[in-house]
Amino acid sequence: MRAGIINITGYAGSELARILHSHPEVEITSVTGRSAAGQKVKDVFPHLSSLDLAITPELEGSLDIVFSALPQVASAEASIPVLNQGIKLIDISADFRLKNAGEYKEWYGVPHPDPSYLEEAVYGLPELRSKEIKSARLIANPGCYPTSAILGLAPAISEGIIEPDIIIDSKSGISGAGRSLSMTTHFSEVNENTMAYGLGGHRHLPEITQELNFLSYEKTSITFVPHLVPMTRGILSACYGKLRPSGSWNGPDAGQRIRDLYEDFYAKSAFVDITAQPPQTKQTLGNNKCLIYPTVDTRTGRLVVISCIDNLVKGAAGQAVQNMNLMCQFPENTALDALAVYP
């Protein structure tokens, strides 16, 4: 199968190339870049030296599937012509994630260029929507924070065991800020440093809210505070919700019952592990797992869920390949079963 990558020169794009390198059914035949157009892939990314391709300004040749790894807004612009040709497309940006075009404009500052695709797009979280993904043509690949948060909360929200007022406190490695240059990606500024940001409202909030509301019978109020911590890869989200006071889930054995709930919920999900100990981001480095640890703070009657992923794999390129595998009827774990690189 012939695959194209729009914007291989960002971290999601280069990670896609790394993962697809070991996919037996896929050949990358065309890749684009912006400033690097005209160079060879290996000149920009020596670790991809086995991919003997030139970076072009536009996709070239016939393609069976296209991944867009551009930032938002630019991604929609580049993706819509591909979609209009009838090619399957997986968009790693945020451009097709929100169902509501008004909300898109509110958070991204521009009107969506073709809201009909917002309707068509399937939010590509395979653990929750594998059936729709299998028949989709356009996948909105989830954001990194939303992947960790939604997977961490989905069983609790679906079952209605917590009150609809949730706090998500997330910690991300710096690669989540992309390969572009800025003070928040400058080594000397962010090394040995931890900071909160996006306190006025981070763009991943509406996406988390939308998806959790699909699972919930009532509207959920969410405070989401992302942080940058000095590591390259990894997201750890701590999710906090009050157990419903009258609920049958709120008792001395709540912790164990909730663990059982989580294990059942993800029993068929190869990439989600409910862990025996609080997980660490490093346990997912370079692989497609989401590690989830639900526990109850019995002093306060609060559910606390710790959820870890590699933001570039399960939070971006790995999940995109997982979606492609489903769309193309390949085994879901093809090219995705490498173990984490630890330590």
Added chain:
Amino acid sequence: MRAGIINITGYAGSELARILHSHPEVEITSVTGRSAAGQKVKDVFPHLSSLDLAITPELEGSLDIVFSALPQVASAEASIPVLNQGIKLIDISADFRLKNAGEYKEWYGVPHPDPSYLEEAVYGLPELRSKEIKSARLIANPGCYPTSAILGLAPAISEGIIEPDIIIDSKSGISGAGRSLSMTTHFSEVNENTMAYGLGGHRHLPEITQELNFLSYEKTSITFVPHLVPMTRGILSACYGKLRPSGSWNGPDAGQRIRDLYEDFYAKSAFVDITAQPPQTKQTLGNNKCLIYPTVDTRTGRLVVISCIDNLVKGAAGQAVQNMNLMCQFPENTALDALAVYP
């Protein structure tokens, strides 16, 4: 003034020596260590080469003030004989922080060796208790997490503007785990890694609860989740509390009114800054500041406070020196006005 340090060989102890080095009124005349007894300070810590002292198993000579930088339990054991001699003592461990001896036993596993000192001890958070500190003989120096959390929440709790059900999500550098060897201080294990821990209940929780309850007119329920992030120094706490729905603090201008409240509350506190932007741990590296940023999540009616310190300075040795300055009628900022080392 002649000062002694019990256990200079840990990070709090060596940091004390670093800070006291620039104190014009204090001479360190006796230091103890455990495994390093018999060595020179400079052989263990080359950066303290200007301190020409041998490490002894016990304090020696006459002393005006003693700092204990031993871990809990061992600290009480070593401190009580000093106190019994009538010498002023600042304990950096947790051994005199809890007022309730039963609670001490519950969290530390052993009965307190002399609960009368629990009564006498003053919890040494100068921003809240400077008057008592000035006349104290025994100071329980606050923990690193509690310092960041209590300072971050004190104005809101005192004023009663949030509901008494709070979440504190803290991120600490690895030096908080001390100089002892363990898997959670092993570079290859914790570098490029973020983890939550203490989910079953961290020992700093009762201390935070005790002090916030002194400020509050009703009992406060607290979920406290500490994390380790891959940096040496620094704590950033994100504190979450629901604004009381009927309160006069819950309106369109709540954010600004709460900022004003915080600025008033700390107007006379030289080491607390209410910041215009979310603070970063690196902005406190090596100095005694606590940077606080209160903000309101208007979507959910929730107060979010970000609070940063250097865990070894304001969270340990710097605060101890601040307490000593107050106890000894030195200007509060003596030896403590170095700027943060940035970047």
Added chain:
Amino acid sequence: MRAGIINITGYAGSELARILHSHPEVEITSVTGRSAAGQKVKDVFPHLSSLDLAITPELEGSLDIVFSALPQVASAEASIPVLNQGIKLIDISADFRLKNAGEYKEWYGVPHPDPSYLEEAVYGLPELRSKEIKSARLIANPGCYPTSAILGLAPAISEGIIEPDIIIDSKSGISGAGRSLSMTTHFSEVNENTMAYGLGGHRHLPEITQELNFLSYEKTSITFVPHLVPMTRGILSACYGKLRPSGSWNGPDAGQRIRDLYEDFYAKSAFVDITAQPPQTKQTLGNNKCLIYPTVDTRTGRLVVISCIDNLVKGAAGQAVQNMNLMCQFPENTALDALAVYP
């Protein structure tokens, strides 16, 4: 094929398990550990949760090949009984690397337990000895520093283009110091820190000298200075040698001619790349490549070679699997063609 790992609980051992996980011809059927005996592999290493094995004190069951990942001295002790049973063995420690038993005693402090195995052992650097490896029963897997240095210098030494007085200045990540606890693996001590060590003579020196002398027609004098830099994985060695003044390699086109020499020398070596730009350790993270950049300092007539590997892969476990592939007539790159995890 059934493989055993002696001491899976160190970094070389766990890395072996990670790599062999994707090897289609090998099943790990027995693993040992020291302090962790009795535990499940996944309890010690959550990232190896797919390896459902208990750690036993001794190897169990019948085995086709055994890897020893114990430290020196202990490794020989555990390996010799395995060898005596006629099982193929790859020793990742230093116990079979030196040909001279006297030298072994000098550097390791104890007499070698069975010098006949020193004679039999093949030094497992496949780029230089693939033929002997293919028929070997006992492989002495090269050290991490020696792998980077010998591969970096082999073409120049073999061709005799530099004087036999060489400096090797190596920089290693902290995982090279192993999983054991010590001050040089303590995060707060080594983070944000660079140090030289082993200035009195590092144990990898005799190994480098021995192997370079096999390639050279005259005895080579080597100064080797290792450093620790604050990263988990990776070794970068800078190798310095004076071009022979009268040599035909010392002229205006020496740089290009030497590049050609290096490219020819490694033309058939899938895991060695002669790079167009100075390589970076990160370009090998998690994979089995050795990246080499030879250049001439024309001001001084000196060859400078930069050589990079992942110390746990090409410098340990990956090279061990490469050796196994050769010994067992599997394609040399089986389980070893994953790309580096970048960034």
Added chain:
Amino acid sequence: MRAGIINITGYAGSELARILHSHPEVEITSVTGRSAAGQKVKDVFPHLSSLDLAITPELEGSLDIVFSALPQVASAEASIPVLNQGIKLIDISADFRLKNAGEYKEWYGVPHPDPSYLEEAVYGLPELRSKEIKSARLIANPGCYPTSAILGLAPAISEGIIEPDIIIDSKSGISGAGRSLSMTTHFSEVNENTMAYGLGGHRHLPEITQELNFLSYEKTSITFVPHLVPMTRGILSACYGKLRPSGSWNGPDAGQRIRDLYEDFYAKSAFVDITAQPPQTKQTLGNNKCLIYPTVDTRTGRLVVISCIDNLVKGAAGQAVQNMNLMCQFPENTALDALAVYP
């Protein structure tokens, strides 16, 4: 005394402000910046909030001394008008370091705007030139790599104990690359990574060569290879030179004799310590020390000197203040005696 800082917004400039903050004789009264002109210092650098000054495009008011912390070329352009007014100036850039205007053009690509100042400028390495510094009006503050290398080699070169063919292998933290944005300061690119660079010739080479040649009776040939390692601050240089074979310094007690030589050479230098163990960059973090460890590799008859500094302090701003102290007859250590921040 009124001081101005040209370009406070880089790392050398902000570090100057941090250090001068504790200088009792100096008040910073004017600071310039480029892109940040018009902002307050504290808005750019929250850790400098005590410096209540606006950043202006040009220096303002009357000044007794000016520090230029601009990059090369721009620095000369801004400094010459100041010099022409008769104000003392310390240039932290490279613009007045080389005595030879032709060499300046060769390495910096443009002709020097006023070579008469090259003649007048004193190379501000106080350990070697304190007398000239005391009466200088224009100081060329040494580069970070040269400071570590020249101090590490000066005793050996002056005494003539090594052959005039030297290798300097230096490892620098990322702040040495400045506050500007580039791929080599991008966190995700350089974190967990070590790289060599400048292999074709780094701009600090002519400066090192010039200064060592002033000390030597014969011309010295130098190979200089800088590396970036993933930490913010610190330089460690390993310097290699062959002991002269016939020299009286080459014998069984050479190591000790050379240590004695180094100790004598720096006996009056408060900021140079000859250490008993190989020094670590962290032992200088935030302070003005240069730690030097000379040793002899007896196997090869080679002197190896390890030299450590904080690149922003002794390698830039701290040394500038040391120079100012000498120029202005303040005690040399004023504002410079803070201990290193360790860990």
